[in-house]
Amino acid sequence: MGATKTDLFTKQQNDIANMAKALAHPARIAILQHLVKINACIGGDLVEELGLAQATISQHLKELKAVGLIQGTVEGTSICYCINPKTWMQYRNLFDKFFDSSVTEGSCC
Amino acid sequence: MGATKTDLFTKQQNDIANMAKALAHPARIAILQHLVKINACIGGDLVEELGLAQATISQHLKELKAVGLIQGTVEGTSICYCINPKTWMQYRNLFDKFFDSSVTEGSCC
DNA sequence: AACATCAATCGTAATATTGCAATATTATGG
């Protein structure tokens, strides 16, 4: 054991969980916030910005790329990263929908 | 190594990451959705509803309780769980704020 | 009290994640 039993759940549930997983690390949050703030792209200044080793940052970037939250284009020897607006909106919508489920106060224990 | 270096990041970044972590498992998503849908509380029907062992469900419930997303009140031998509307709204707001960062199309690579 | 029921906890195994040093890869400039 130790592995998530994804087959027990709906695709939507696994999707939301995977999205959440992509955001479930402060380094990845910091990367996304930095990219949003700078708006334009940056290279591996992220390594300096956050205090983690280059290899570690690279790994986090890879994860964010894997879920489509960011994109990177080669620019000389460095790589220009930025938010992928399309996926960003998708995330936003899914979370919105998830949380919009009306939670009526006092209808419970 | 292996442990997240939380000290490198802001409280807000760690908060968002922790929230995301709480949602980063399909079983916990399923539990929340079920609680939202039923609106009122339920006992350990969750064990039947999802296909996981009692001990496993209990662990997931504990995590959700730990972040304050759900609350449980004793009701005879069983326990009545339900969404905690206050924390639910907090989550919603934090994610909203996070994703509302305007991502302008085409401003990038 | 004895028993049944449900949930929490303990102990343990399997797997996943995080982090980094070392190495490999890719692109540029000389």
Added chain:
DNA sequence: CCATAATATTGCAATATTACGATTGATGTT
């Protein structure tokens, strides 16, 4: 082609998460 700079990958160690059987604890029932 060679050296350099930037990023990616590999391999490994440490820690975290997931899952479950077995046990314990609490509560209600007979």
